[in-house]
Amino acid sequence: MQIEIIETPSLGDRSYLVHDGEVALVIDPQRDIDRVLAVAGRAGVRITDVAETHIHNDYVTGGYALAQQVGATYRVNAEDEVSFERHGVRDGEEFTVGTMTVRALATPGHTFTHLSYAVTPADGSDPAVFTGGSLLFGSTGRPDLLGPDHTEALANHQYDSAHRLADELPEETRIMPTHGFGSFCSATQTTGDSSTIGAEKRQNPVMTKNREDWLAELYDGLAAYPAYYRHMGPANSAGPSASRLERPERADKGVIAEALAAGHWVVDLRSQRAFAESHVEGTIGIDLQGQFATYLGWLIPWGTPLLLLGETGEQVDEAVRELSRIGIEDSLAGHATGGPTDWTDGEPASFPQATFAQLRDARHHKELTVVDVRREDEWEEGHLEGAVQHSLIDMGGLGIDSPVEGLPTDRELWVHCAGGFRASVAASLLARAGYRVVAIDDSFDNAADGGLEITA
Template sequence: MATIISIETPSLGDRSYLVHDGEVAFVVDPQRDIDRMLDAAEKAGVRITHVFETHIHNDYVTGGYALAQQVGARYHVNAADDVSFEREPIHDGDVVEVSPELRVRAMHTPGHTFTHMSYALEGDSPAVFSGGSLLFGSTGRPDLLGAEHTHDLAHHQFRSARRLAEELPGSTKVMPTHGFGSFCSATSTGGDTTASTIAQERLINPVLSQDEADYVAEVVAGLDVYPAYYVHMGPANAAGPAAPDLSFPEQADKAELRRRLEAGEWLVDLRTRTAFAAGHVPGSFAFGLDGQFSTYLGWLIPWGTPVTLLGETREQVAEAQRELVRIGIDRPAAAATGGPEDWTDEPLATIDRATFADLAQVRHHREVSVVDVRRVSEWRDGHIEGSVHIPLHDLLGRIDEVPAGEVWVHCAAGYRATMAASFLMARGHRVVVIDDSFDQSARAAGLPVLEETAAV
């Protein structure tokens, strides 16, 4: 009987898998920080003999090559993938007998990429490791290889999902890599993301109920932006990335932090947004570890800019390091721990926090500008009349479009708004951050909320 252990990476919305029979194990799509997988194998008392890669990932740097090298496992990567390292080339239909209890069949399921593979675990408790193909209630997005391939890949994705649903038993557990908040999902997976089967997906997944033309049209029309750092992940993975260095960075004192700030480097404050608003180093940026830290940092930072991490504890800095190596930011330039009074001798900067009800009241008394930093899809669903829309990922390139004077910034709940406010304050803007739920509070406060069709 096979045991499947899921290793989650919530900040990226991904899962990796360790599958064992009590003695030997195989791994699917391990993240860069392979120590988690090694620890899971040690705890289970099993030896990893095979590592499977569903595709050349676009949202994280793989740990597959480094893991296989470290434990002496066979590393299975699609024979058609153009990589610069030695691997065990695998083809559609190949069956790998990891052990008598662990028979794995490779299934070519293009759509997320042209060479994407799914791996079906055969036997009494079947499962399919579907990577970025069939997700819970959705499929992997087809546009990460460029707009010129999007329609072709969407058609491939439709047929691949249908192939899985037709060839595999209904009891087959669906074990995707993406779809738990990952930007690699074509649409929201919604609902329950704890478990699913092929039979369940036949009932709820649009790709298995729509015709091909409708599925492709709906998926392509619904595609939204994805993080800018994705462009660096494919080349890194094709090169066979080594295991990361997670040793603690060089510690910086106040003078060193000031020098780095003045040199244009990024000082990244890892504390919660409420702590940042209460007092922070002027010019530092708010990337709290309580949100999608690595996704947004990787999305916004000019690639290659040195990063210094400011955390309350060494553990906080270590967590941030782990997040960053997953997206190819291998070594922070420096780090400092404690609080902002330990990081600067200058007066601390603060940010006023408010609610949508506060905004409604203020608008009765004086003119203020409202900047909405949500994504386009969120804006279309409803936005405050008269607000300026600059998605967070565009803010640094469009910061000259931010109105002069007092600016109230909001997102969906406050995390991205605080991040945006930190950038605006560093440029000298007078900012109030709305730390409140847009969906629950904006209309309730009496603010005029328009949908895109009504706003035109």
């Protein structure tokens, strides 16, 4: 049995193609199914089955489109309410894919209808279990995505499901989760890049703690999750099409100016440094090499017309692919390539970048305000003395020249996060709103070493 891992780092997820050298099962495919087809082509295998562990909250699935295109059986929990034909899977059901035997296990917790798939090969290699958002590496999937009314019930289900997997599967069984590689679907931070049932029994808190202690730890670790998640379940229940990966129409300087004047989102895909050094006034910088789709999807008012600016067409293509995975495509209103002088006749804007050591020095000779744009849970763990908190995830509604309550307009705002990416995005949004900003491109771990006082 061979397991091909298809990574989607920007969303923190994995999809899988499992095969015996001739036929394959695909589990939790992302919407851009051309990647799955390419992996199957290189392996020389035929996809006969596509299975979902759950109706996903953090991306639009490619499962329905893939099954339709290759003529595979599409396996979704029989209890899920969907508007398309599928093979309804039930707990304990077994089916074969070539020489492999697959057993579905009900593992509710991330959702009420969550399934895991235990795959036993005929070649004597170790079995594997594809756990979706159930058992992760050192953690579990979060139980609060269906709303606060269901969190307690799902959390208890998650505990029971993890123990069911541990009780029913051999210790050498390899664990293959969908979430846990940066996805906000993980309840707490995951550990490592691979694991087995036996290893999780020894190290995962859901296994090593009693129910009450684990639940307390779980609830304490639940932080905010992206606003776009609420659109994913309905899209997946409707049987979404495959990604549309065509570039939106080309936009000239006039179209860009009109989009900015209309309050549309014009997003610059270039690096944090390039954006800070020179950009079109009013544009928003979201570095394509960061968690681009996660934060753009989190921040943008859903349905707002969106225009993409990239150095190259390939950069725009990558952004279009990323956005298609979370269902943003109909709002793509145009694109342009090159640099700021190609996008405007006006004078390009800029703002400084700095380190925490430079912040320490600047505080001695100028009046400034430090803005911490991390999440509330990060702020509570420790923050700079005298800083104000205004989380990036609350800035999506900022428009051009729109002030923020509690942020002064008569001094520089020195904006920081944990590592620089979110600070850069926030600085661009605040600059768009009319503030003078300095983006701190530095690790928060360096703040204390730089002589800045940390308080909790």
